[in-house]
Amino acid sequence: MSVVLPTAEMLPTPERGVWVAAARDIKLAMRSKGELAQALVFFVIVVSLFPLAIGPETALLKRIAPGVVWVCALLSVLLTLPRMFQQDYTDGTLEQLALSRYPLPLLCAGKMVAHWLTTGLPVAVVAPLLGLQFGLDSRELMVVVAGLLLGTPVLTMLGAVGAALTLGVRGGSILMALLVLPLYIPVLIFGAGAVESTMAGLDAVANLSLLGALALSGMVGVPFAVAFAVKISLD
Amino acid sequence: MSLFKYSAPSSFYPLAGRLVPWFGTLAFLLCVAGLYIGLFVAPEDFQQGEVYRIIFIHVPAAWMAMFIYLVMAFYAVLALIYQTRLSSMMMEALAPTGAIFTALALWTGALWGRPTWGTYWAWDARMTSTLILLFLYVGYIALINAIEDKKRSDKAGALLVLVGSVNVPIIYFSVKWWNTLHQGASVSLTQGNKMAATMLLGMLVMALACWMYTIAVSLCRVRAIILEREKNAQWVRNIREVNDQLKVT
């Protein structure tokens, strides 16, 4: 047998689990490019629907821009949440993740990192283009991007709890939206609030710091909650 | 030790059965007293006239809406740490009452808002966060009903309520923040005039009545939940009323 006996330096450092899980999910997402683009395309299309529904009046569009961008970002993250665990749950990978040498909370953290890199980050990157359509100036666009960069990780984290809790449940995705959307409200308020206060000539720092605080405190607790939810779903 | 004894459904079931009439009676008496004070003793408000009297149900309902979620969060911690089945059953029993009080608070708020501010709904911080609280209740109820396996739905529900309860202060704070940012639409709920002592008394008595009602109703409901879940256990078959039913069918 070609078994290599583990030596001290070969034994995994638990933190590597974050990287192992993240690399895995990113690689998988890259393989199915169509899926990767879906959230982004959805975001662009839905944002573009608003001027068509409301009319091309620039002042009004600019007025609603922060809310539109944030609601659409929130919905496109929501749309991709099932991807985080559903496939792994169906094909048995989730069991193997739970049984992996790496601690499950760290693997879940890795999955969340991958999810954010493939949804939140692209959304934040294209948001300025859409902001231009709504007549936002460069300072406001910067706040949009900063807010999305700080806020979408929170959307991913809270969403992961909902996605893990509703695994294998009938009508899971609607139920997940029902569980997750109320929890998204603070992010929506602070994110859109940051842009609005910039538009009003005020400082966006307060709102952005609150988003950052949410993201940081989420990183401490959420992986454990997600891991617990995964264990519940596998039981 | 004696308290832990009652964490077993088989010993809690008869205890709950004995307690229900007491709390039910208390709820009824307090409700009669509270409504009497509220509708007949308390003076008319010099600004709002008779309309204000809806606060005797509105304010207690709003209090209970928040309080019941807090109690559920407490049971969620118990359920997750001690893995007591009864804690999860209590959560399941409390949730509908919590949702009803939340809906009642919103409804009576709207009925009160129309004559006083001329609108049924204002995006006031308190109303908005109460609405979100209703969503949280509905989410919990939907989740535990969607999961067939009881063991799993118990744990999932407890985790959801715990995550929710961590978020409730954040949500409340963010909504207040949002409200101050959008000064235009805000309506002040706080009355400028001092509240008469009898009004306060009526409200407190009504709040107590709602509290007793919640206990009575959730104990009733938890008894039904216990019977449903333990229907194959021998102790359930030994209960006289169950036994009589079994003979009839």
Added chain:
Amino acid sequence: MLEARSLTLSRGERSLFEALSFAVDPGEALILRGPNGVGKTSLLRVLAGLTRADAGAVFLNNLKLTPLSDAQRAAVLYLGHANALKDEYSAEENLTDQLALDAVASSREARLDALRRVGLLMQRHVAGRKLSQGQKRRIGIARLLLSERPLWLLDEPTNALDQDGVALLLQTVDQHLAGGGAAVVATHLALPLRGPARELTLQENAVTTPVDRLAETQ
């Protein structure tokens, strides 16, 4: 090595097993038998730590295991009904990926050797979605070949395998047992293992063969 002490589990209103106790020694296999739906998979999942028993506990080398604790995850290799393979990955990538999760340090040569032994060397670039069920199972065997974990929990491992595949599986398990490992295997086939194997038959209505009446097949 492994000991189950008075395990009790129910699903919904149905009791699967009650006060079930047994032990598996190093170098020994325990074959789980019983009709479909009797709880073989559930028992394996309890032993793996995925499912929590209602009562009782699993001991590893006389240490009580907390479900999915570090000690349990380091000891157990569980192959379930689902193969945990990705359609998007090739056979080799799937194996590499699983070993990465297992935190098994293996060289490329070792992986290719394992794939050769399970007869997938030529198919190593074939995408998971194009592999047959039997070939998917063989990737699981390749994972077993490279595994360092002492306790194997195999759920119907012969499913979809052809005769050669079953022989390969038997050989792999035997090798594991000879090296002092242990295995619990749920199967409805006769598994002519060379090493010592005991059988545990789960029956409906939670009437289970007690440990002292276990049939010694060898």
